[in-house]
Amino acid sequence: MASSYGPGSSEPDSTGKKSDSKLESPRTQYLLLMTFSVVIGLAAALGAFFFRWLIEIFQSAFWTKGSDFLESAANSPWWLVLLLPCAGGLAAGVIITNWAPEAKGPGVPEVIKAIAVRGGVIRHRITFLKALVTSLLIGCGASVGREGPIVQIGASLGSSVSRIFKLDKSMLPVCVAAGAAAGISATFNAPLTGTLFAIEILLLDTEISYISHIIVASVTASALSKFFWGDFPTFDAPHFTFNNFEELIIFFILGILAGFVSLAFIAMIRTTENIFDKIPIKDWIKPGIGGLILGLIALKIPGVLGVGYETVNLSLTGVLPLDLALLLLAAKMVATSLCLGSGMSGGIFAPSLVLGATLGISVSTGLNMLFPSLALTHSQYALVGMGTVVAGTTLAPITAVLTVFELTYSYKIILPMMVGCMTSTLVVRMLNGYSIYEAKLLRQGVNIIRGHDESVLVNVAITEVMETDFDTLKMSDPLSKAMEMVLSSPFPHFPVLNDDKKIEGILTLRDMRPYFKDQNYLKELPAIVDSIMNRTIVSVPQNSNLKEALMLFERTGVSFLPVIDSENKVIGIIKSIEAFKKFQEKRQRNRILSLAVKN
Template sequence: MPDKVIEPHTRAAIPLAPSLDATLAAAHMPRQFRPLDRRVLWIASLAMALGVIVALVAQALTGLIGGVTNLAFYGRWSFAFVSPANNHLGWWVIAVPVVGGLIVGGMARWGSRAIRGHGIPEAMEQVLLNESRIPPRMTWLKPVSSAIAIGTGGPFGAEGPIIATGGALGSLLGQWLHVTADERKTLLAAGAAAGMAAVFSAPVSAVLLAIELLLFERRARSLIPVALATVVGTGVRYLLEGNEAMFPMPELAAPGLAALATYIVLGLIVGVVSVGVTRLTYAIEDGFEKLPIHWMWWPALGGLVVGVVGYFMPLTLGVGYSNIAAVIAGQMSLTGMLALCVLKLLSWSVALGSGTSGGTLAPLFTIGSALGGVFGLCLMAWAPWLHVDPRMAALVCMAAIFAGASRAFLTSVVFAFEITQQPHGLLPLLGACAAAYLVSGLMMRNTIMTEKIARRGVRVPSEYAADYLDQILVRDACSRDVVSLRATQPLSEVRPWLSAGSVAARHQGFPVLNDDGQLLGVVTRRDLLDLHTPDEQSVGSLVQRAPLCVREDHTLREAADHMVEADVGRLVVLGKTATHAMVGIITRGDLLAAHARRLREARHASRHFGRKAAN
């Protein structure tokens, strides 16, 4: 029979055996959570050094794109960053993207297939499935292939390849050094964010991009290194190119209430457009998958479309940063913006669907800003009482299409502000991007960033919430009805009791007390019923180690981690004030039961709002 069943709230805490008193807390307590430790100093130092390297690589890649562009479209040796739109090749311009596609296809086949696409989904996949290990060859294959694709007229932005290259460099650094998987993920995100910051002088949005698309968390130990990397990357850009806004535009006035409401409605419309753009891109990719030729040749076919469109609309060729600047500054006509929006979408979606190497940010910004500019001019002509500024409309639609397509909501808002430095644009940006995010979330399960890897069975976190177990203390979930056994009891006395099937006997673990009522350890039901152990052996002889403990003021997350690390299913709970006294037991079942309240609230809300919707 058990020594006693201790009723809750009616018994004194059980003291631990004197021999265990001095060492138990230090040896068998879970590690207390700390938001930061000295290890962060080392990772932050590496991240800052990485920021310098990635910023220089961004400059080199920009120069390489310029070199390929000058050679391919103008027949000259120069690394100046120029637009291919002013070429005089005539019909020969169609052949240039085709040649670029052939080269990229060959690099993908004999180098690495991972260079295809814009790189962020592949980086996300490595973070989620491969402990942030990106193959070292990607550090040069991705930027070179992207420079060839973009330099030969590919309608992509340079930022995607630079972000992917920065992430690859961070991952490579983490593989060279002795760091954990989490620290390697931080370095990958730091490199990617530094690349974005170095291209656009947008450090804050680069940090947000890392949080929303790469880190899948917001913790101090990862946030600080990433932030420092973006500061350093932006500082290098300031040193080399100055601190002017990436896309300067005339100062915008604060919008009135009618104009603000209009911008939010535009965000809703652009949200629908972003869903259509995403589905169109993947539909084209699915179409290429059905072609009866090797995927190596697909980028050349995509290049053919790019070349034909580029012949009729040269502005669609290349990164098109100057197009974005012209649209949001109000320097492009209605017909020019409409043609740019439609033809850039056609050229970019076919090229991206063909599997060539390039980015998504600049093309989406071009499409969104041109569409917004068209809306703005039409509203200014047809409804002047709304006081809609076409430049503001272009700005908010530019950000809203990226917010809807990628669901990087905060990144989109802050990025549009940082690259234009227009403070009066923040409120319309916030409203329009929120509206686009809402529509996208309701209409589309995956995003332009996650659809590809979701099809491969990778589940990408889309929402970040505080750990529920980290919000509950052990004292609120542990069992205080502790069924204990005496150390001197023989197994012949305990085994029949276990077989009787009483509620108390169905427990899976039992504290063992000596004759003075002091805790010696814990034995499991399996230990007690082991047929290889003779009946005459005492219960105390089965205790192999001091009990694994947790205090009342630990969280359930700390308790759960302690159980996993020790490979046990229960922990002795010690008092908060009398820290060497047992006050209860917490089991895996208690951890699961702690979720009951959350699930009850969710079910209640579902039933409540479900009835309202039905009515």
């Protein structure tokens, strides 16, 4: 810009104020947060139990009786298969559109956004409405998963518990992540998977001491889930044996194929979202259309309905023929994309497991047909396939490895899983660069930043940094008044307003300096502020964050920024020195639990 606003000194702001939190001591804060982790774990497990109970209620109420959901759907009359997903989509569309827009979609991107953008704040109502909407959709046959919604339910409970008990704001993201981890742990009875899911996918930065709180919540939820459901196996996972290291080449190939399946899945969801966005009808109707198309597919392929665990178990038992496995692979991808693209609520974790299981058994069956001497075990390739597609869609290979490990408790599966999952992740990272969750956030204009310092910047709102006690000038004010204010102010930088109190320019000591050198300088000009003010304005909107402000300071060299509202009125100012102080304060505060507690 033509003129910087110039450097200037400032009075101390409120950074020295005592925190509103009652948890002043780091040691006390650490111990109390550990206690709250147990509470969050219990709450998340109860939320998961309530959610799964609702699913069972809706499925038993709507469908013909059967030994499992797939048999119930296959035995139901054709008109029910066709219309029930549509009816569920319409009902869910009304609830989502009018009362809970955050309940739309998988759930995990919404939690990531809440942590990265809103500091972990999730509305209290989301806990119940997410459970209600998603359980209704799954109960009606929607081709979505239940894990993503359980993550959002657990995260919402973690956010609510921390705010109800008025924990320090800096602890809110940890509580949200602990609730999400507890939800996953309760679903799979897998505390390690829950913990790694929170760390690898949800948290943008992690302090070592925070991990213990997440583990406590995850273990608590797993223990309570055993009380509700017993020591249950999520899948009929077979015993895994691995003795032929030459098979690692096949697992490597499986990883490459899983990467391309993941890319196709991500692209198909994005395409269906674009198509439904362009349909000129009310948003609440779109899930009904998606449900109707799903019903048409299900008339021929009932296996696309519901979460899809029945298909996974068929793959793990090795009884799924090649043609049916390939058909279910393609049909499930289309069905889930339709549901999520039309605006339904539901996860992608379970559909990814289905895609991986059908891909794995397709590879093993196909190779056995071509090379009978290989004698590949179908169930083992289904297991590894599950992990590789999950790794490709989420770009979380460690979580994928641990998910399958905790299903089998066999150390022999780790090496094949690592080969397949890392290969799949590498393919997606090289050809796309974003996970399925990050891709959905990009559609909303949210570019997630990985790294401690930058996430601290994003989490600090402009309104936390700005000063509301500041001086202004009017365009019509005489220069004599401006001169007096410049001489008497400790920070001679003034927004200049018009008669409607909207900003029109900036007046600083630098603009007045020629007058102080030669008072004849202004004789040829009207003796008002409008004649010498700088009309090039660098400002920030009130909904910005500290990262955007610091980038402006660096790019323009100005020493302060007016904060403007939607009507172009100044509601505060940010001084560059105070913005950098706030960053240092927040960074230090977020790391306080990792510092040694002295004395």
